[in-house]
Amino acid sequence: MSAPIDWSGLRAHWGRRACRLPGAAPALDPVRAYALVRRAAQPFRAGTRFLALPDVRFYVDGGWMRAPGDLLPGAEDADPAGYAQRVRARLDGRRFQLRVTQPLFLDYELWAQARATLAGLFAQVGQPSLALTATLWLGDADAATRGPQVEPAAASLRLPLLGGCLARCRRTRPRAAGAAGRTLCADAGEALYWPAGHWVEEADRGTTLGLAVSIPVGGEEAAVAVKDLLADLVDAELGAQAEVAMLDYPPRARGRDAIAPLRAVAAQMRSAVAGGALERALRASWAARASAAGLEPPPPPRADDALRPDDRVRLDRRSPLLRLAEGAQEWWAVNGHVFSVPVHPRAQALWRALREPAAATVAQLCAGPRRRIDPGALALLQRLHDLRALQCERASA
Numbered sequence: 443m444s445a446p447i448d449w450s451g452l453r454a455h456w457g458r459r460a461c462r463l464p465g466a467a468p469a470l471d472p473v474r475a476y477a478l479v480r481r482a483a484q485p486f487r488a489g490t491r492f493l494a495l496p497d498v499r500f501y502v503d504g505g506w507m508r509a510p511g512d513l514l515p516g517a518e519d520a521d522p523a524g525y526a527q528r529v530r531a532r533l534d535g536r537r538f539q540l541r542v543t544q545p546l547f548l549d550y551e552l553w554a555q556a557r558a559t560l561a562g563l564f565a566q567v568g569q570p571s572l573a574l575t576a577t578l579w580l581g582d583a584d585a586a587t588r589g590p591q592v593e594p595a596a597a598s599l600r601l602p603l604l605g606g607c608l609a610r611c612r613r614t615r616p617r618a619a620g621a622a623g624r625t626l627c628a629d630a631g632e633a634l635y636w637p638a639g640h641w642v643e644e645a646d647r648g649t650t651l652g653l654a655v656s657i658p659v660g661g662e663e664a665a666v667a668v669k670d671l672l673a674d675l676v677d678a679e680l681g682a683q684a685e686v687a688m689l690d691y692p693p694r695a696r697g698r699d700a701i702a703p704l705r706a707v708a709a710q711m712r713s714a715v716a717g718g719a720l721e722r723a724l725r726a727s728w729a730a731r732a733s734a735a736g737l738e739p740p741p742p743p744r745a746d747d748a749l750r751p752d753d754r755v756r757l758d759r760r761s762p763l764l765r766l767a768e769g770a771q772e773w774w775a776v777n778g779h780v781f782s783v784p785v786h787p788r789a790q791a792l793w794r795a796l797r798e799p800a801a802a803t804v805a806q807l808c809a810g811p812r813r814r815i816d817p818g819a820l821a822l823l824q825r826l827h828d829l830r831a832l833q834c835e836r837a838s839a
Contacts, residue, residue: 447601447633449563456567457597457659460611460636462626469559469653470552472603472630476515476522476651478552479578482545483514495739496545501581502538504589514540515580522604526582526649539581539588539646541654546576550741550830554760554777556653559601560735561762571728572667573738575656582650585643590616592641595660600634605650610643611636657736671723675714676707722768726782729766729775740778743828751815752837754801755827763831765793776831783822792819796826801835 447465455461482496489509491498500510507513513532519525529538546553556576564570575596581587592615600607610616612623627647628634636642638659658664689701714720734740749755757763766773771782772789783789795807807823810816826832 446562447559447631449566452563452635453566455635457637460609460624460626460634460640462628463633463635465631465633468603468631469601469633470555470603472522472651474549474552475578475603475653476580478545478549479540479542479580479651480515480517480519481548482542482578483540484516486510487512487514487516495543496548497543499541499543500538501541501583501588502533502536504586513538522580522651523649525580530582537582537584537587537646539579539583541577541579543575543577544739545578546737547739547741553737553741557735557737558760560655560737563599564735569732570657570736571731572658572663572736573731574658574736576737577654577656578651579654580649580651581646582648583644583646585610585645588644590641590643592639593656594639595658595663597638597657597659598636598640598642599655599657600628600644600652601655602628602630602632602650602652604630605652606630606647607634607650607652608645608647609634609636610645612641613639615641616643668720668724671727672711672714672720675719675723676710679710679714680707725766725768726773726775726780729764729773730778730780733762733764733775733780734778738778741830743779744830745828747827749804749820749824749827749834750837751803751805753804754835754837755796755804755807755823755832756798756801757796758831758833761829761831763826776826776829779829781825788816788819789822792822796832801833803837 445466447463447467447469449463451463452461483498485491485494486498498514500507500513513529515525519528530536546556560574600609606627606629608625608627610623610625616623623643626634626636629647730740731738761777764773764775766775767785768782771784773780774783792807795802804820804823805815808815808819810819823832827834
């Protein structure tokens, strides 16, 4: 079996300088990754879509082509090499790059492969508290295809799956007579890293398919995340009662009453902070994010797959299940999803039984008084199964 990316050498470079990391195995299955690129691109062939995930963008000549049409991959493009050859012919040899942002939630197996790869990184540098941005890219770009790029508040990773990539990194914006910068190259199975604030010119080494990851490290990103979470809490409490204050102009003497709707929002914000609701929500969101190695959005739960009494189940070691104490309840998080569980002997007993090496039947795990199924235990077990926390050996029909 090929070795994965060796992240141990990154600790000395993290937050300081760009580097290349060795490895042998691609982070994701390239065949499956290309199939996902083609699937994500299909709706965009008819026109540009806005505020949609995944987001698909086609770059050529240093800019974003807003309506690439059938320059995007389709059923006629069996593999990346054939697709790149077709597009080059249409573009008269010009270089291009297709970027699909946040597609992994559409394919759980690819998402899990990315999570396993990034878990090795975060074991070295710490678990991120904010969501990552994961992008699949495909093309044969040169440095001018997208032009110089900078992420001022995010660290960057590039993991080629097919072909290879090149990055020329500088601490200032490139200029015609400026320093050449540091050039790093990676082949399939390796990785490139550079810290936040670096200007980078990227290029592909032949037809390349890869995974790009952006890791927030700037404080302003944290402020936005907390603000959004606080807004969700306020909206959940006020709902349709919230109003926008229309103020008199010139102001009247009773201006304080006029802004009463805004004061109600401010009061709810103070209550969410002082009462601990914001802190609890932050802890829950962090547990969900940690169980996903920062990959968001997570794949949706399984649907219409009910457990049967004779099914044999146990925890799936590939999907870490995190438990976080929260007073009289716990947060249980797995595969990017989080839910609360009362601190109760039945929940603790179920947890211990699931951790046993041997699988047990659903009937054994959920046995209640008089050998009847305990509905609460069954509901918890079903939720874990829906969220892919369990390995399940199906009973014969």
